[in-house]
Amino acid sequence: MSLLSDQDRQAVRERLSDIQQPVRLLLFTQTIGAPETALLARQVLDELASLNELIQIEEVNFVLDRDRAAQYGIEYIPSIALLSGDEDTRMRFLGAPAGYEFVSLIEAVVLAGTTDSRLTPDSRSLIAANVTGPLDIQVFVTPT
Amino acid sequence: MELTRKFRVTGVPKTIVNGSIEILGALPEDAFVRGVLGLPEADTPPQ
Numbered sequence: 594m595s596l597l598s599d600q601d602r603q604a605v606r607e608r609l610s611d612i613q614q615p616v617r618l619l620l621f622t623q624t625i626g627a628p629e630t631a632l633l634a635r636q637v638l639d640e641l642a643s644l645n646e647l648i649q650i651e652e653v654n655f656v657l658d659r660d661r662a663a664q665y666g667i668e669y670i671p672s673i674a675l676l677s678g679d680e681d682t683r684m685r686f687l688g689a690p691a692g693y694e695f696v697s698l699i700e701a702v703v704l705a706g707t708t709d710s711r712l713t714p715d716s717r718s719l720i721a722a723n724v725t726g727p728l729d730i731q732v733f734v735t736p737t
Numbered sequence: 738m739e740l741t742r743k744f745r746v747t748g749v750p751k752t753i754v755n756g757s758i759e760i761l762g763a764l765p766e767d768a769f770v771r772g773v774l775g776l777p778e779a780d781t782p783p784q
Binding site: 669687712713715716719720723724727728729730731732733734735 | 741
């Protein structure tokens with residue numbers, strides 16, 4: 594059963610039409626003892642992938658595939674790593690991207706599938722002039 | 738829960754940069770970028 598109404602599916606499909614290159618979403622979860630949010634995350638991702646053929650979902654077993662979990666710095670489940678083609682965008686979602694966070698996920702997928710950050714020229718100049726090392730940005734939200 | 742305790746998150750959205758800089762609430766792009774970079778807020782042009 595679809596999580597979205599037909600009207601919402603159409604709106605999301607239109608937003609995703611900006612995507613120009615394949616986007617892969619790696620969902621890290623586990624088969625036994627996974628939290629309910631892991632199942633919800635899978636449903637959300639399946640719905641998203643059904644709306645644009647450039648979006649691919651791959652489920653990675655957090656317990657059995659520790660090397661890949663380590664490769665992508667995954668410590669919690671469910672977690673989602675976004676790849677632009679085969680390239681790691683370094684964007685991660687922890688927990689189920691449900692509720693309003695579904696919008697954040699859509700925007701992240703569009704970002705991974707395009708080459709334009711849509712930041713203003715002023716923001717780009719500030720970043721270029723001031724970032725001298727890695728930045729780890731964590732945004733805490735609630736899925737409501 | 739582990740992360741919310743570690744960073745004392747009691748309201749959202751809350752942004753943590755490199756484990757130390759804290760940004761509370763949803764800000765306009767310029768203010769958010771400056772916050773992430775640890776820069777002072779831009780001067781407000783005189784009215």
